[in-house]
Amino acid sequence: MKADLHVHTTASDGILSPAEVVELAVEVGLDVIAITDHDTVSGIAAALAAAQTIPSITVIPGIEISTDVPNGEVHVLGYFIDFTNPELSTALEQLRGSRQVRALKMVEKLRTLGMDIEWEQVQEIAKGDSIGRPHIAQALLAKGYIDSTKVAFDKYIGRNGPAYVEREKLTPVEAVKLINGGCGLSVLAHPADIDGLERHVSELKAAGLVGIEVYYDGYTSDTIDRLLAVAKKYGLVTTGGSDYHGPGSSCESVIGEALAPAAAVDELFALADKHSLELMRT
Secondary structure, eight states: OOEEEEEOOTTTTOSSOHHHHHHHHHHTTOSEEEEOOBTOOTTHHHHHHHHHTOTTOEEEEEEEEEEEETTEEEEEEEESOOTTOHHHHHHHHHHHHHHHHHHHHHHHHHHHTTOOOOHHHHHHHHOSSOOOHHHHHHHHHHTTSOSSHHHIIIIIISTTSTTOOOOOOBOHHHHHHHHHHTTOEEEEOSOTTOTTHHHHHHHHHHHTOOEEEEEETTOOHHHHHHHHHHHHHHTOEEEEEOOBOOTTOSSOOOTTSSOBOHHHHHHHHHHHHHHHHHHHHO
């Protein structure tokens, strides 16, 4: 089994539509993918519909939620979520609203720096309902203010850049609880660079975290071994994914480049079945 459990679409900051992502996954020989757009589930229905006509591919409905910690962010993935859950939808709408407010403020800051990009252009680039910094970077690139989207993050809209703006976020524990409340399974995303990783893992495990993303595009064998040790210590499923955003995106990854172990995928499916049965009893 070949499974990439971290994939983005145009519903957030990906380049390809949900249907195009499904087609590409089939083309490269994947058996399972998880659609994990930022703070939105709006791409899931289209991806599931595309997969219905292709028996060789399974799509897991998912999400990636950005959370706030001192001096950084922690991202939490959710798998097998009920993307029609009204409480989840309300919470995600609030998060997307904070993204839009932040993006508007960043556009204004860029204008004061002499880089005049139009808000309508950013919206057009975004396509979906979750507007992120990559969309602003692409607008800067289209206007010729930069020669790569990486420059946008390094010089202007990265955390320490002059046009950076904070936005309202959940805490990691709140994200785990939100995912669990939406019938999902929560997994810590690309954790190698998280300060105080074990402290966060211990707290999140108590809140219901079930997995940790050990296999990630660009991780070395030493990094993987370190994360495997953390996973073993806290009894977490060891997942994996490419964090694919599409060709020409600011995130240079290739779909299927990092895969979740087949045993981990089986374990997630088993946990999802058990979780749904427990919810039915409550």
